[in-house]
Amino acid sequence: MSRLISDKFKDWQKLCDERFSKLKSNEEKLNRFFIALYGIGDEISAEVNDNDVTVRRADLQREIKSLISFAVGCIFGRYSVDRDGLCYAGGAWDGSAYSTIIPCPDNIMTLNDSKSGLTAAVTDFIEKVYGSDTLDANLEFITEALGGSGDAQTFLYNYLKRCFFADHSKTYKNRPIYWQITSGRKNAFTAYMYLHRYNSSFINVLLEKYAQPHYEKLSKSLDDLRKAHKLTTGAEKAALRRDISRLQTLLLEMDGFIHRLDLLSKQNITIDLDDGVKANYEKLREILV
Numbered sequence: 232m233s234r235l236i237s238d239k240f241k242d243w244q245k246l247c248d249e250r251f252s253k254l255k256s257n258e259e260k261l262n263r264f265f266i267a268l269y270g271i272g273d274e275i276s277a278e279v280n281d282n283d284v285t286v287r288r289a290d291l292q293r294e295i296k297s298l299i300s301f302a303v304g305c306i307f308g309r310y311s312v313d314r315d316g317l318c319y320a321g322g323a324w325d326g327s328a329y330s331t332i333i334p335c336p337d338n339i340m341t342l343n344d345s346k347s348g349l350t351a352a353v354t355d356f357i358e359k360v361y362g363s364d365t366l367d368a369n370l371e372f373i374t375e376a377l378g379g380s381g382d383a384q385t386f387l388y389n390y391l392k393r394c395f396f397a398d399h400s401k402t403y404k405n406r407p408i409y410w411q412i413t414s415g416r417k418n419a420f421t422a423y424m425y426l427h428r429y430n431s432s433f434i435n436v437l438l439e440k441y442a443q444p445h446y447e448k449l450s451k452s453l454d455d456l457r458k459a460h461k462l463t464t465g466a467e468k469a470a471l472r473r474d475i476s477r478l479q480t481l482l483l484e485m486d487g488f489i490h491r492l493d494l495l496s497k498q499n500i501t502i503d504l505d506d507g508v509k510a511n512y513e514k515l516r517e518i519l520v
Contacts (some may be wrong), residue, residue, distance in 0.1 A: 234362040236298070237370045244289040255343070256285045295376040296398050303368040303395070303409055306349070307425035308334030312360060321427045321504050337436050338428040342421040343445060345388035349423055353387060390423055396520055406508040411520040414488035419481035420445050422447055426511065429502045438492040446485045453478040491517050 262277035272396035304310040311328045313317045318328045334357075341348035357373075358366045379386040396411040408427065414420035420442060424433065458480065460471040495517065502511045512519065 234365045235372070236295075236357075236361060236365075237372045240289065240291060240294060247287070247289040251281075251284055251288050252284055254286055255279050255281070258284070283372055291376050292378070295373055299353060299373075299390075299395065300399060300402070302353045303349070303399075303423070305332045305356060306335055306352045307338065307409065307423075307428065309425060309427070311409070319427065332356055337440065338424050338430075338433065339437055339441055341425045341441055341445070342388070342392050342423065344382050350384065350388040351393055353391065354384065391416065392418070392490060401506075407512075408508065410512070411517070412517075412518050413520050414442075414480065415484040417481055417484045418431040419449070420488060426502070426508065427504065431499055431501050434496040434500065438496055442485070442489055442492055446482065446489060449478060449482050449485060453482065488518070 258279045259277050262275075262279065266272050266275065266277055301310060305312060308319045308324075308329065309317065314328050318325070335352070340352060342350065344350075345474045354366070354370065357369050361369050367383070370387065374383045374386045377386070377390060379390070396407065396409070399409055400407045405442065408425065410424050410426060412420075412422040412424060422437070422441060453475065456471055456475050460468060460475060463471060496514070500514050502514065504511070
């Protein structure tokens with residue numbers, strides 16, 4: 232059995248086309264029957280337009296976006312590749328449902344570079360589900376399917392950071408269940424969480440385990456750039472000045488983000504799933520996209 236996503240899509244496309252053709256043929260047979268029964272052949276045609284057939288055909292870009300969404304769902308524990316259907320949407324957590332893909336423990340997946348966090352987790356999902364021997368080919372196929380080019384890992388990172396939340400929100404009719412956390416317009420810090428796994432300790436964990444260490448990492452990078460700036464001359468010095476300015480801007484945004492997290496942590500915010508996505512989203516609006 233092939234472990235290439237491209238071959239899986241071809242199989243799915245064939246199945247969809249067969250189902251589409253069968254339904255269209257059945258609808259035309261019914262039309263011919265009623266046309267003959269009522270003698271109205273001169274008034275209407277038995278033919279059915281493709282747009283009127285009520286099952287969808289395969290769409291490569293849509294299916295790849297759905298695959299990524301499913302991967303994210305597995306990473307947060309909503310789904311499992313080891314069980315059919317929904318695994319967790321609140322209530323008691325059943326850890327035995329997950330063996331191939333283990334959900335993230337803190338309900339937080341960062342999205343600050345292409346080598347770690349959510350990007351690495353989605354890549355790991357592709358590798359574990361389809362095999363390490365086809366990983367590169369599958370990542371390239373995903374990139375091409377979404378209209379991208381260049382390094383596949385970098386493209387996946389950019390898609391997750393810039394496009395995934397918008398696609399997810401559209402699919403869920405502006406009631407997203409995976410929430411994108413952001414420090415601000417400069418995107419100094421980005422992460423995702425799963426609504427149904429939120430608890431009152433979430434903000435503290437986000438602040439102490441993720442935001443503050445990221446701030447320290449940026450601060451160290453800034454110190455290193457300043458040291459290098461003192462030792463260089465010419466065009467290289469000018470480039471370092473630009474990098475220093477960029478990091479200073481990111482750190483300024485992180486200052487505000489950490490301050491907002493600190494204020495939110497003192498509010499001990501809780502979420503009631505019965506209130507719906509919109510009402511709960513407003514509670515954390517200050518740190519969300």
